[in-house]
Amino acid sequence: MTINHHPSDATLLRHAAGTLGAGPAVVIAAHLEGCESCRRRISEFESVGGAILEGMPLEPLKTDALARVLERLDLPPSSPRSGSLVTRHHRLVGLELPPSLHHCEIGPWRWLGPGFRWSKVSIPGSSDAKVMLLKGRAGLKLPAHGHGGTEFLQVLSGSLFDERGRYHPGDLDEADIDVDHQPVVGPDSECICLVALEGDTRLHSALGRLLWPFVGF
Amino acid sequence: MQSVAATHDRTAFAALFGYFAPRVKAFLMRSGLSANMAEEVTQETMLAMWHKASYFDPSRAGVSTWIYAIARNQRIDRLRREQTHTIDRHLDPSDELEPPDSGEDIALVAERDEQVRTALAALSSEQATIVHLSFFADKPHAEIARELGIPLGTVKSRIRLALNRLRSLLGDET
Numbered sequence: 453m454t455i456n457h458h459p460s461d462a463t464l465l466r467h468a469a470g471t472l473g474a475g476p477a478v479v480i481a482a483h484l485e486g487c488e489s490c491r492r493r494i495s496e497f498e499s500v501g502g503a504i505l506e507g508m509p510l511e512p513l514k515t516d517a518l519a520r521v522l523e524r525l526d527l528p529p530s531s532p533r534s535g536s537l538v539t540r541h542h543r544l545v546g547l548e549l550p551p552s553l554h555h556c557e558i559g560p561w562r563w564l565g566p567g568f569r570w571s572k573v574s575i576p577g578s579s580d581a582k583v584m585l586l587k588g589r590a591g592l593k594l595p596a597h598g599h600g601g602t603e604f605l606q607v608l609s610g611s612l613f614d615e616r617g618r619y620h621p622g623d624l625d626e627a628d629i630d631v632d633h634q635p636v637v638g639p640d641s642e643c644i645c646l647v648a649l650e651g652d653t654r655l656h657s658a659l660g661r662l663l664w665p666f667v668g669f
Numbered sequence: 670m671q672s673v674a675a676t677h678d679r680t681a682f683a684a685l686f687g688y689f690a691p692r693v694k695a696f697l698m699r700s701g702l703s704a705n706m707a708e709e710v711t712q713e714t715m716l717a718m719w720h721k722a723s724y725f726d727p728s729r730a731g732v733s734t735w736i737y738a739i740a741r742n743q744r745i746d747r748l749r750r751e752q753t754h755t756i757d758r759h760l761d762p763s764d765e766l767e768p769p770d771s772g773e774d775i776a777l778v779a780e781r782d783e784q785v786r787t788a789l790a791a792l793s794s795e796q797a798t799i800v801h802l803s804f805f806a807d808k809p810h811a812e813i814a815r816e817l818g819i820p821l822g823t824v825k826s827r828i829r830l831a832l833n834r835l836r837s838l839l840g841d842e843t
């Protein structure tokens with residue numbers, strides 16, 4: 453699989469720094485699963501993190517900190533995380549979802565317009581994350597829209613194109629405030645994407661206004 | 670680290686704790702945690718390091734990157750748990766956040782650390798500041814503008830320039 457569209461370096465750095473919101477982080481994680489070059493970049497930024505850590509001034513711990521940790525060394529680690537939460541809707545989506553979504557709750561497909569459906573993705577512990585699956589039939593023209601914040605879109609199946617390029621499974625489109633576009637679903641098959649919005653959804657003009665009354669976030 | 674891995678030697682662990690824990694705590698406070706929470710997350714980080722040490726083929730270089738990744742994940746976990754009022758282990762979001770490099774050949778990590786440090790040293794001081802500040806804030810733009818005394822409108826392009834420079838110093842194709 454050749455991947456032509458990647459997250460920006462600034463976004464990958466935020467992911468490596470752990471400062472990216474939970475919503476965009478899930479979409480970036482889905483991209484990383486299929487993109488070796490971005491994984492390498494994340495590793496480089498983690499090395500930057502290691503260098504910064506090494507250069508930090510020292511903040512003394514409480515005097516009993518080491519003793520308390522030593523006391524706990526032989527206790528079993530807190531319960532192993534069972535992350536997988538595969539719901540009925542995971543299966544109803546009709547395709548293999550990326551592992552980064554396995555701990556998320558996937559809502560049912562809901563009508564958004566002719567040939568256009570969406571499903572809410574809920575991330576436990578991050579109720580304010582704005583993440584969704586979008587499904588459009590072959591040839592569907594989405595409304596032209598600008599962006600009030602950054603929109604992260606990972607293609608899961610089918611294809612999509614706009615003025616800037618063509619997006620296939622594995623590609624990630626990061627459209628920020630400078631981008632106005634009108635995505636069109638490729639002619640051969642329906643397209644399913646994983647999308648996260650950053651910032652106020654209502655400001656995401658057409659797409660946001662379309663989603664907002666339904667999504668309510 | 671070798672002896673932590675091999676024999677779970679508490680003396681070696683204590684030495685690593687002495688070196689890294691105060692740095693981890695400072696890092697966590699710098700990224701916005703209160704002193705108390707930073708203290709707790711630091712202890713959790715060192716504990717997690719102990720439990721993961723058996724996967725770790727040690728060498729001095731690479732250790733800080735590994736501990737960095739553990740601390741980052743512990744911080745995210747902690748912040749999400751604060752938000753999850755009903756604790757349900759099945760809904761624990763954290764397993765996607767395992768350090769991607771925990772099983773990776775440490776020689777590779779060490780080599781990359783070396784390259785990254787050389788590259789960081791070659792950045793201009795403005796660019797180094799940009800990279801540094803980008804690590805600590807959810808919305809780093811305002812802080813970068815203030816620190817460097819540049820208009821907010823030009824921050825984005827300065828960040829891009831700095832990261833492009835880092836990329837070319839690391840020898841990656843753009």
Ligand SMILES: [Zn+2]
Pocket residue numbers: 455457458459483487488489490
């Ligand atoms: Zn990529």
